[in-house]
Amino acid sequence: MFRKVTLAVAVGAAFVAPVPAIGADDAEVRNIRDEIKDLKEGYETRIRQLEQRLEQTEQRPASAPAQSAPASANAFNPAISLILGGQFSNLQRDPATYQIGGFIPGEGEIGPGSRSFNLGESELTVSANIDPYLSGYFVMSVNSENEVEVEESFVQNTGTIPGVTVKFGRMLSGFGYLNEIHAHAWDFVDAPLVHQAFFGGQLKEDGIQARWLAPTPMFVELGVETGRGSAFPGSERNKNGANSGMIFAHLGDDVGISNSYRVGASYRATRAQDRTYDDVNSIGTPVINAFTGDSKIWGVDFVWKWAPNGNTVDRNFKFQAEYLRRKEDGTLAFDTTGANLSDAYRSSQSGWYVQGAYQFMPRWRVGLRYEELNSGNPDIGLVNSGALTAADFPRLAQNDPKRTTAMIDFSPSEFSRFRLQFARDEARFNEADNQVFLQYIMSLGTHGAHKF
Amino acid sequence: MNRWATFAGAMALCAVCSPAFAAVNIFACLPEWAALATELGGDKVSVYQASNALQDPHRIEARPSLVARMRSADLAICTGAELEIGWLPVLLQTAGNQKVQPGQPGFIAAAEFVDRLEVPTRLDRAEGDIHPAGNPHVQLDPHNIAKVGLVLTQRLEQIDAGNAAYYESRSKDFQGRWGQAISRWEKDAAPLKGLRIVPYHKDSVYLIKWLGLVEVMNIEPKPGIPPSAGHLSELVGRLKGGAADVVARSAYQDPKAATSLAEKTNIPVVELPYTVGGTPGAKDLFGLFDDSISRLKAVKR
Numbered sequence: 001m002f003r004k005v006t007l008a009v010a011v012g013a014a015f016v017a018p019v020p021a022i023g024a025d026d027a028e029v030r031n032i033r034d035e036i037k038d039l040k041e042g043y044e045t046r047i048r049q050l051e052q053r054l055e056q057t058e059q060r061p062a063s064a065p066a067q068s069a070p071a072s073a074n075a076f077n078p079a080i081s082l083i084l085g086g087q088f089s090n091l092q093r094d095p096a097t098y099q100i101g102g103f104i105p106g107e108g109e110i111g112p113g114s115r116s117f118n119l120g121e122s123e124l125t126v127s128a129n130i131d132p133y134l135s136g137y138f139v140m141s142v143n144s145e146n147e148v149e150v151e152e153s154f155v156q157n158t159g160t161i162p163g164v165t166v167k168f169g170r171m172l173s174g175f176g177y178l179n180e181i182h183a184h185a186w187d188f189v190d191a192p193l194v195h196q197a198f199f200g201g202q203l204k205e206d207g208i209q210a211r212w213l214a215p216t217p218m219f220v221e222l223g224v225e226t227g228r229g230s231a232f233p234g235s236e237r238n239k240n241g242a243n244s245g246m247i248f249a250h251l252g253d254d255v256g257i258s259n260s261y262r263v264g265a266s267y268r269a270t271r272a273q274d275r276t277y278d279d280v281n282s283i284g285t286p287v288i289n290a291f292t293g294d295s296k297i298w299g300v301d302f303v304w305k306w307a308p309n310g311n312t313v314d315r316n317f318k319f320q321a322e323y324l325r326r327k328e329d330g331t332l333a334f335d336t337t338g339a340n341l342s343d344a345y346r347s348s349q350s351g352w353y354v355q356g357a358y359q360f361m362p363r364w365r366v367g368l369r370y371e372e373l374n375s376g377n378p379d380i381g382l383v384n385s386g387a388l389t390a391a392d393f394p395r396l397a398q399n400d401p402k403r404t405t406a407m408i409d410f411s412p413s414e415f416s417r418f419r420l421q422f423a424r425d426e427a428r429f430n431e432a433d434n435q436v437f438l439q440y441i442m443s444l445g446t447h448g449a450h451k452f
Numbered sequence: 453m454n455r456w457a458t459f460a461g462a463m464a465l466c467a468v469c470s471p472a473f474a475a476v477n478i479f480a481c482l483p484e485w486a487a488l489a490t491e492l493g494g495d496k497v498s499v500y501q502a503s504n505a506l507q508d509p510h511r512i513e514a515r516p517s518l519v520a521r522m523r524s525a526d527l528a529i530c531t532g533a534e535l536e537i538g539w540l541p542v543l544l545q546t547a548g549n550q551k552v553q554p555g556q557p558g559f560i561a562a563a564e565f566v567d568r569l570e571v572p573t574r575l576d577r578a579e580g581d582i583h584p585a586g587n588p589h590v591q592l593d594p595h596n597i598a599k600v601g602l603v604l605t606q607r608l609e610q611i612d613a614g615n616a617a618y619y620e621s622r623s624k625d626f627q628g629r630w631g632q633a634i635s636r637w638e639k640d641a642a643p644l645k646g647l648r649i650v651p652y653h654k655d656s657v658y659l660i661k662w663l664g665l666v667e668v669m670n671i672e673p674k675p676g677i678p679p680s681a682g683h684l685s686e687l688v689g690r691l692k693g694g695a696a697d698v699v700a701r702s703a704y705q706d707p708k709a710a711t712s713l714a715e716k717t718n719i720p721v722v723e724l725p726y727t728v729g730g731t732p733g734a735k736d737l738f739g740l741f742d743d744s745i746s747r748l749k750a751v752k753r
Contacts, residue, residue: 132555135545159550163523213523213548219516252516257504260515305513309506312513314706362678362706413677414538415577444577447534449541452514 078128078136081445083184085120089113090436093428100197101429102375102399103349104291104328105277106232108200112190112425112435119144120439123151123184125446133157139182151182151204163213173203174211174223174248175266176322177301185450187318187357187367189421189437193403194324194351197373198297200232205244219252219262233295233326234270244270252452257310262452267298272328276336282391288337289393291345293330299323303452316359323352334382334392341388343381350374355405363412369405373427401427415443476612479522479552481530481540482509484591485562485600487728487737489529491626492604496615500525505729508704509535510581510676514542522547525558526611529604532561533568535588557610563588565603566596569657580674591727592659594634594741598627633738641745647752650691650719652701652710655726659744668696671709679709691717698722698751703730720751 091112098111121141129135135158139151154169172180179195179202191201207227214220229244230236237243245268252262276290300323307316325348332345353371360366377398382388390397403426409419423435476497480486486501493499500521503512509531512518522528522543530536544553551558568586575584590596605623609616645664649656652671660667669690673683691713699721701710707723714721724744725734733743 156545158545159548159553161548162550163548165546165548211546211548213519213546215524217517217520217524219520250516252520254515254517260513260517262516305515307513310504310513311507311704312511313508313704413577414581447537447581449514449538451542452516452519 076128078126079446081125081443081448083121083123083125083182084442084444085122085184085440086118087113087120087189087437087439088117089115091115091433092435093431093433098428098433099395100193100373100401100427101395102397102401103197103373104275104396106197106200108196108232109191109202110196110200112423112433112437120441121183123182125448130155133160163215165211165213166208167210168208170204170206171209173205173246173268174209174225175199175203175246175268175297176299176324177262177264177303177320178322179203181451184441184443187320187355187365188369188405188407189419189439190423192322192351192353192355192369193371193373193401193427194322194353197349197351197401198233198324198326204231206230207242207244219250221250223248223250225268229270232275233272233297233328235272235275237271237273244268258308259304259306260452261302261304263303264301265299266301267296269294269296271295272330274333274336277395279393279395281335282389287335290333290336291328291330292333293328293345295326295328297324297326299325305452312359314359314362318357319355321352321354323350325350332380332382334388341382343385343387345378345380347378348376349378350376357407363410365409365411367405367407367409369403369407371403371405373399373401375399375401397429399429403427414447417441475615476526476608477524479525479528481512481528481536482591483728483730484597484737484740485529485531485560487740488597488601488604491737492601492619492622493608494618494622496612496618497608505725505727505734506704509727510538512536512539514539518543519546522552523549525549525552527558527560527607528552529560529562531563531588531590533563533585533588533590534583535563557607560600560603560607562596562600562603563590565599566590566593569661570654580672581676587654587657589655589726590658592656592744593662594630594637595662596658597737598630598634601626601630629738633741637741637745641748644745644748644752647698647748648696650687650696650699650713651724652705655702656700656724659724663745663748665748671699671701671713684709684713687713688716691719698748700724702726722747722751724748 089112095112095114099105100110121143123139123141125139127135127137135156137156138153141149141151150170152171154167154171156165156167158165174180178192195201205225205227207225209223209225211221211223225246226242227244234244246266248264248266250262250264254260271294273292274290276288279287279289281287302321304319305316328347330345331342333340333342351371351373353369355367355369357365357367375398378396380393380396383390403423405421405423407419407421409417411417419439421437421439425433425435476493478489478493478497478499479502480489480499481502483501483503483505486499489497489499502518503509530540550556553559563585568590571586572579572582572584601623605619608619641663647665648668649660649665650668650671654670654675657667671679671687673679696719699710699714699719701707702724703726710721723731724747725731725740728734728736728740731743734740
């Protein structure tokens with residue numbers, strides 16, 4: 001209303017101004033009258049336009065949020081999203097006896113978890129641009145035991161050097177394909193056995209990662225990563241400098257409009273210092289053993305996605321496979337709190353999985369995964385020299401774990417998912433475990449974007 | 453060794469050849485913006501269209517090929533208003549390209565430059581997949597295309613100043629032809645005023661408002677939620693007895709729900725192109741509106 005009044009005053013002033021012209025000849029008066037008329041009409045049109053615009057703005061107050069003043073300091077709140085997850089597990093065998101036979105166990109998420117109802121990890125993600133150069137990303141998880149963990153917390157720059165993206169802080173390592181993807185976006189409830197055996201679940205690195213994307217129409221990415229290397233299969237070493245190093249490369253492209261793929265290769269080297277694990281000796285007494293030495297892993301990964309005409313809404317298929325091989329070379333100490341014998345240790349172990357997930361109609365998907373590990377026969381110096389027998393290292397006996405998993409999931413919307421999964425898990429020595437999971441994954445807050 | 457040398461050679465060649473000859477590499481998230489960029493940029497630009505008309509714009513995969521194309525783009529033009537939120541952020545964060553980051557002259561979120569409809573007053577996911585900035589399917593009002601065209605021309609002149617006069621004259625030419633086309637369409641579509649329409653998704657609201665149609669309801673119960681069998685039979689009940697004139701679906705949507713609804717209610721169904729390439733007639737931006745209007749007129753009883 002105030003604007004209308006101001007305008008009226010302005011128009012009034014325009015009419016008053018020419019008054020001193022009285023007394024001039026007729027032609028001049030006519031001219032002035034015409035001018036005034038023009039002026040008046042011009043103002044009237046403008047007022048009409050302004051009134052219309054005012055009416056329009058009054059009718060839709062919410063449509064121009066950008067023009068309203070920021071309500072408070074909260075206007076700069078970062079994007080926040082929360083994942084709620086949980087499952088009901090029915091496990092044939094006692095999960096306390098779970099082991100991936102033939103492999104030195106790491107700390108971390110190994111095995112199917114506990115029986116009955118379980119609250120999964122609740123995951124809080126906060127992210128925002130920090131300034132024109134950097135963005136920050138923070139993921140905190142709270143597990144069912146009320147333990148809080150910083151899953152990821154990194155700062156990222158993309159493009160200051162063309163094609164280069166740098167991350168530093170704590171991040172999911174760029175090794176392979178699945179490791180970088182958050183658990184809530186996985187196609188199955190749990191990580192493949194090979195990830196559990198070689199990384200203790202998901203490999204996180206406190207360090208720095210740099211990737212360079214080639215300026216080519218085909219996707220060609222090279223990356224390096226280095227860091228503290230304290231996570232299994234490395235260990236905390238109280239040492240200056242970088243304790244792990246990794247290189248990786250990815251290639252990817254489309255094949256027609258319906259298909260696309262990515263292949264990758266990764267190599268990572270780290271060192272472990274007194275990395276302990278529990279075992280029993282040949283007469284069944286618990287002992288603590290420790291490995292010290294180099295741990296090197298290489299792997300290849302492959303993802304293929306199909307959707308008719310590239311439209312993923314109705315039907316789509318995703319095929320994914322990874323192969324990993326780990327070599328450990330160093331010394332193995334037996335019964336560190338007792339006999340404390342130590343000699344050389346060498347192992348070369350491998351594992352792979354293949355999986356497919358097919359969305360056969362909107363909201364519904366089925367999936368199948370098959371995986372195998374090969375423990376090989378580790379070269380244990382203490383056994384070779386005759387100081388001990390193979391029976392003193394029961395966890396390191398030769399074993400080829402296998403697992404077959406099938407799942408069906410239903411997503412009422414993009415933000416919710418329910419999943420039923422069956423697995424026949426033959427990771428233990430000579431013992432199969434039938435596992436049933438009923439899982440839910442819910443996503444609140446900011447709409448997440450998903451990687452390929 | 454030989455193979456590696458060939459590979460490295462091919463890579464080097466790729467880096468030099470392909471789109472590098474054109475002055476400006478444009479990454480267009482959606483077909484309508486690719487078409488607009490071609491109209492305005494002519495042979496001074498090389499346009500990469502990231503998706504096609506048969507793909508749901510909300511649900512494009514952040515494919516490696518898209519990341520690679522975003523890497524070498526000088527300008528990215530997308531709809532914004534969170535339409536591409538499921539995939540565009542991944543491309544922007546991993547492409548290592550400062551030129552196309554939001555806030556730079558090389559990034560255009562088209563929806564920012566038009567009056568958006570259906571800005572929600574209540575933000576709650578219980579309402580389905582709603583967009584806080586309003587309905588993002590802005591390309592179906594030709595006035596919006598004209599506005600975004602002006603922005604795109606201004607950005608092209610900024611990025612590629614050497615060819616500013618070229619862009620200016622192309623823009624004048626396009627805006628002139630486009631203005632005439634709008635008058636023609638508005639005259640042509642006058643009989644459609646008041647047509648009661650049931651679109652599958654809320655993706656035609658700009659077309660509906662522009663042509664004065666009436667959106668009776670949507671086949672989706674809430675945006676982004678596919679209709680269940682129960683919901684469809686409820687719709688049949690509500691639409692029987694002539695509550696609507698036409699059921700519509702866009703080219704990228706599965707025809708099943710719309711077809712079965714149309715059959716059960718005896719209401720004609722129309723397939724709308726939604727964007728450039730959605731139907732054989734929608735070859736370019738002009739064809740998009742020509743075809744949309746003629747398809748609607750064909751089913752009007």
